[in-house]
Structures are given as C-alpha cells and as structure tokens.
Amino acid sequence: MHPLLRAPTPAAWIEQARRTCDVLLIDHANCEKKAASTAIALMFAYAEDLELTDKMSRLAREELRHYEQVAALMKELQVVPQRLAPGRYAERLRRLVARTEPQREVDLMICGALIEARSCERFAAVGPAIGGPLGELFAGLHAAEARHFKVYLDLARRAALRAGIDPAARIEEFSALEADLITSRDELFRFHSGVP
Ligand SMILES: [Fe+2]
Ligand SMILES: [Fe+2]
Secondary structure, eight states, X not given: OOTTOXXXXXXXXXXXXXXXXXHHHHHHHHHHHHHHHHHHHHHHHTXXXXXXXXXXXXXXXXXXXXXXXXXXHXXXXXXXXXXXXXXXXXXXXXXXXXXXXXXXXXXXXXHHHHHHHHHHHHHHHXXXXXXXXXXXXXXXXXXXXXXXXXXXXXXXXXXXXXXXXXXHXXXXXXXXXXXXXXXSBOSSOOTTOOBO
C-alpha cells in the first residue's frame, strides 16, 4: 500500500476500467493535461519561489509528454476523442484547501501529492488487469507518478516548515477525504472515481 493512501483501489473500479477502456483513456488524457496546467498555475501563484517554479516547470513538461503518449495510443487504438465532464475527485479535494496563506500552499502541495499517489497506485493496479498496449503504457507511467508524488510531498513539507505548521495532521485530513472519495459510490466513472 502506498504510504499516503488509506484505501486501495476497489476491485469493482478495476473491473469497470477493463470494460470501459475508451473512457479510461480519454479521461486519462484529460488528467495529464490538467496535471500540466495545475503545475503551470502553481508557477504563477508562487512566482517568487524559484525552487518551486523550477520543479513545476519540469513537472509540466513531463505531464505534457505523458499526454502526447496517451494521445498517440488513442490514435493507434482508434479511440474517438470526446468531451467528458470532469469527475468529482479533484474538485472535492480542492474544497478542503485553505483560502489564505501560508496554509494554502501547504494544502495545495498535499493535494498534488495525493493525486499523484493515487495515479501511481491506480496505474499499478489496473495495468496488469488490462494488459496489451494500454496496460504497457500504464506500467511505464507508474514510476513517473511515484516521482511526482515525492516532488509535491517535499514541497508540502518545505512550505509547512517555513510556516511553522505541522503537516502530519493536515496530510491525515486530506488522506481520509481522499480514501472516502475512492471507496464511496460514484455515479461517474473516471480515472480517479470511486466505486461504480
Ligand atoms: Fe502524468
Ligand atoms: Fe504526474
């Protein structure tokens, strides 16, 4: 089990992923784009912090390369792109983010770490279950998401230290919410959705 996660991906989600690979792949392409745009947004929000902006710039470029890999596979598998409404996951995590600094930066970094951690765990869980070229792609992305999780977690700890905040209790709060979103019933099947 991943150190930041409080619940594994439910078997029912993996089963749904096997049945609806197209939706999974289209939503995954959106996740990569969103990961890049979130990293760029953080570069604007914390522009005076060169360590953060450098890490986020590298992250954004890597996420865009992931997007290109996913888009190439969609083309190869003849998956027709379609507009998908976003799932509840990221929006619900964002609701817990403080509106004022310095807590806000700590929270945003914890959020990023959790999303990357769950992506990492899901790639590992669903890759072997799906197999084929999609399973291979997921297996290849697994290591990158493990690195990204570390980048965000280090930035969360650094921001907390600077602000004199203990990050442990806050991480626990976010992890509990995240586990709830993953283990509760979810109407919309997406890469980060709950139980279908
Ligand atoms: Fe990625
Ligand atoms: Fe990532």
